[in-house]
Amino acid sequence: MSQVPIQFKLNGQDKAEFIDEAATLLSVLRGKVGITSPKAGCEQGTCGTCSVLIDGELRLSCITLAQTCAGASIETVEGMDTDGKLHPLQQAFLDRFAAQCGFCTTGMLMAAKALLDKNPNPTREEVVDAISGNICRCTGYEPIIEAILDATGGSAGSYRRA
Numbered sequence: 001m002s003q004v005p006i007q008f009k010l011n012g013q014d015k016a017e018f019i020d021e022a023a024t025l026l027s028v029l030r031g032k033v034g035i036t037s038p039k040a041g042c043e044q045g046t047c048g049t050c051s052v053l054i055d056g057e058l059r060l061s062c063i064t065l066a067q068t069c070a071g072a073s074i075e076t077v078e079g080m081d082t083d084g085k086l087h088p089l090q091q092a093f094l095d096r097f098a099a100q101c102g103f104c105t106t107g108m109l110m111a112a113k114a115l116l117d118k119n120p121n122p123t124r125e126e127v128v129d130a131i132s133g134n135i136c137r138c139t140g141y142e143p144i145i146e147a148i149l150d151a152t153g154g155s156a157g158s159y160r161r162a
């Protein structure tokens with residue numbers, strides 16, 4: 001398979017790599033640049049555990065051709081904390097025990113961040129809708145929904161994009 005050059009931003013840092021022309025973004029992140037938060041679950045676009053943000057939009061990295069990300073800004077959970085301080089969503093997931101095995105958690109965090117970055121005060125229904133593409137086999141979803149609502153700061157609307 002021929003190699004092609006690609007440049008993109010990853011969690012705010014410039015990256016330049018040579019990749020297989022048919023490589024998925026998931027394989028490039030995990031195999032080339034050492035980003036392991038997006039998980040290889042179904043690898044066919046149905047479980048959400050490989051979710052990342054591309055230019056602020058929630059995307060499934062397992063079915064995204066890496067080449068199409070040239071020039072894009074990619075966010076993963078590795079970039080969520082600020083100066084060692086957890087992102088409000090990460091803290092809320094901890095406080096609400098919203099992770100058990102943790103396999104879905106990074107995808108859930110990405111789906112939640114995509115929502116809150118655009119809509120800092122979502123309704124419960126909007127939260128449920130936002131994570132509807134992410135499968136969790138452990139938690140029953142309630143702690144995850146509660147955590148995301150907690151991260152909004154309730155009606156005070158204290159969520160700040162980070």
Ligand code: FES
Binds near residue numbers: 039045050063
């Ligand atoms: S691994 Fe990408 S959607 Fe399941």
Ligand code: FES
Binds near residue numbers: 098105139
């Ligand atoms: S915490 Fe195990 S799959 Fe969600």
